[in-house]
Amino acid sequence: MKEEVAKLIKQEADAISSIPVTDQYEKAIQIIKERVHRLNGKLVASGMGKAGQIALNIATTFSSTGTPAVFLHPSDAQHGDLGVVQPNDVLLLISNSGKTREIVELVELADNLYPNLPILVITGNEESELAQMADAVLFTGNPAEVCTLGLTPSTSTTTMTVIGDILVVLLMKAIGFTNEEYAKRHHGGYLGDKSRSQARLLKNKK
Secondary structure (H helix, E strand, O other): OHHHHHHHHHHHHHHHHHHOOOOOOHHHHHHHHHHHOOOOOEEEEOOOOHHHHHHHHHHHHHOOOOOOOOEOOOHHHOOOHHOOOOOOEEEEEEEEEOOOOHHHHHHHHHHHHHHOOOOOEOOOOOOHHHHOOOOOOOHHHOOOOOOOOOOOHHHHHHHHHHHHHHHHHHHHHHHOOOOHHHHOOOHHHHHHHHHHHHHHHHHHHO
16 A cells, blocks of 8 residues: 555656646746736636636635635636626636636637636646637646546646646745735734734844
């Protein structure tokens, strides 16, 4: 069992280290910074199924680190929730296949509401229809799933999560996000206490 666990960990780690590093990250950060921080828009993240759970996590992490973001379920978007989208927003869409029907339809619906919204895509298929629609494509490397059937999203969602973390950290650096600003958004719990303590220490050093 221990050997099997070690093998699975290595497979996941290898997939992460094989994520392609391209100029698409810089392009994505520039788009988010321009639309959200200069034009007062927000990041609208969406995905279907397990990719949607990753999109929700990315959205909440962005919001807690100074970049307003929401999760929009692609099916709910077709029943009125599309109204959350505004003219200066950015769409962050996640689909391993790049062919998810509900996500492709979301692009069309959003474009009908506000034409030419910037689209960022995290996908395992950089030649897909969704990727062709994107202003920036963040490719996972399309790793094989650790699932014994090769079907259940597992390694693919690991790489999606890592790409989301990279975007968050790069944006934090780009906007100069501070402990003090973090504390304003995260009042409760251990992290709230820690951020306020760090902010006080930095203030006292000045």
